[in-house]
Amino acid sequence: MTTSPRSNRFAALQRIQTDAYRQAPAIRAIFERAAIEPANLHGASDLARLPVTTKDQLLALQRAHPPFGGFLAADERDIRRIFVSPGPIYEPEFSSDVSGRGFAQVFRQAGIGPGDRVLNTWSYHLVPAGLLLDQGIASTGATVIPCGPGGAEQQAQLILELGITCICASTSFFITLTETLERMGCELPRDWRVKNAMLGGEMGNWMQKRRDLEQRYAIDTFSAYATGDFGLIGYEEDGLEGYRIHPERMVQVCDPVSGEPLPIGSTGEIVVTTLESGWPLIRFGTGDVAQALSQADDGLVDRIGLLQGRVGQGVKVREVFVYPRNIEEVLSRVPALSRVQLVVEAQGHRETMTLRAELKPTGIPADVEDHLMDSFKQVTRLKLDNIEWLEIGQLAEGDPTLVDRKHAKA
Structure with a gap:
């Protein structure tokens, strides 16, 4: 409490x-x-x-x-x-x-303060993100470098020459910056002073991506949930x-x-x-x-x-909403899987769920099935009805993760 x-x-x-x-x-x-x-x-x-x-x-x-x-x-x-x-x-x-509509809390929580130099790559044009972050950073006593998005080569140079200690960026742009620095011949983390990064959220297995970045670049990452409203x-x-x-x-x-x-x-x-x-x-x-x-x-x-x-991306199954991210989390919990797709159908008065799944080349269905069923129940609080094992390539890169066929005509 x-x-x-x-x-x-x-x-x-x-x-x-x-x-x-x-x-x-x-x-x-x-x-x-x-x-x-x-x-x-x-x-x-x-x-x-x-x-x-x-x-x-x-x-x-x-x-x-x-x-x-x-x-x-x-x-x-x-x-x-x-x-x-x-x-x-x-x-x-x-x-x-005076707090950037609360953003000061985010940076204080992350230990940002006097002596830090923060590269802010969020947009300062029309939308609130860049300016609110700017104000939240400044209120901690840290120094802001107001860049906005784009211009990875110039921003990479600023990271080195200004001794940036924190980067605020989308996860994808942060990766672009690190790749740009490495193409320039930098050996990270040895050649920069960055100790943490505020990253924008992504769908999919975002937390694992953050852990990988933390380990590779010897940094801490943090995030926030905010809206323009x-x-x-x-x-x-x-x-x-x-x-x-x-x-x-x-x-x-x-x-x-x-x-x-x-x-x-x-x-x-x-x-x-x-x-x-x-x-x-x-x-x-x-x-x-x-x-x-x-x-x-x-x-x-x-x-x-x-x-x-x-809202609108979810499918209601037996009075519980299931969302694409739920399925992506199941995928992240079962490393032997390469791609999955959940199909929801109506059979008489009952709603059923079939997980169409592709295994990685070394995966064996019998070794995975119990773990997959258990992971699905933990994530969604629902019992999976069927697993349909697919050949590699049957699910394409752009195929939807969640398919609602409850109202499909026979």
Whole structure:
């Protein structure tokens, strides 16, 4: 259980939403639709009475009532920047923000501070990523080198000549930088001062890729879960799986269809309420899917697993959603497999799952089957019905990992 400051969050939420109810027509409409008022928000069950607002709904409201769709609860003179995320969706940043919308927590947690020189390769153009990271880094006392993406050769030179100690990049661009340095004749890690890297998440066996990079380049890696709508939502803690939720983000993991909060251990859509005034999104559906791992003392989720995918990518099987990342995790747990594809079908009134699997040349089905069945159940909480062993090459590189044939005609 988590204690203060999370234990007082609903009192803070009442204050913020009471102010927003007066200033922001879209917020007032959300409460009126649920027939409650901000003063009624005493706990997680009260919050769950409000409808989930989707990104598509926010976009539609911003088109109908530009630029902020009725969600702004601040004086426009307090806006320092307006970010433009794909859609386009407009997100205000306020002059009062000194932490990069929470990103300072990420870098402090990773031990970044005075004396560090951080290469920031995230975009500074329109979207919030580059500037929010920049502000979070600077707030720790570290020095920022604001590069943005691209120009690997120039950035590789900066890494050497400026004595960069931390790199912020997508995982793929970080690998591009290391390969560029090695082509230049550098012997890593001997020839650089980099000690850690903040890497962007990827689907597939991303954690293993990070471990491989850590071992090869003698660095530590860290990551965060963030969106343009909120800034930071969760950050990594040493030794713990997934992301710890920032105290100013109130998270529920919900059924993607009904919006009802799910119990700990379940996988569903990440629904976020912020305790930041000015842009006070409440019960906002991120569209991202993850597992709820633990709960705070106020009934809200305080740790989530790695992202499983997006709402709409999942297939509901026997009342449980299965996502492409689940299948990729199964693949990572059984090294003898080279490719897999899960096919979900309806046979009468029962939904069945068949895992189509290719073995590596040295693999033997009898040696793998029990481990595969057990791994599938651990990852999905469902029992696999069949395994169909395929010849190498029957599954192509671009074939989908998860196929829904429940409604296919016979």
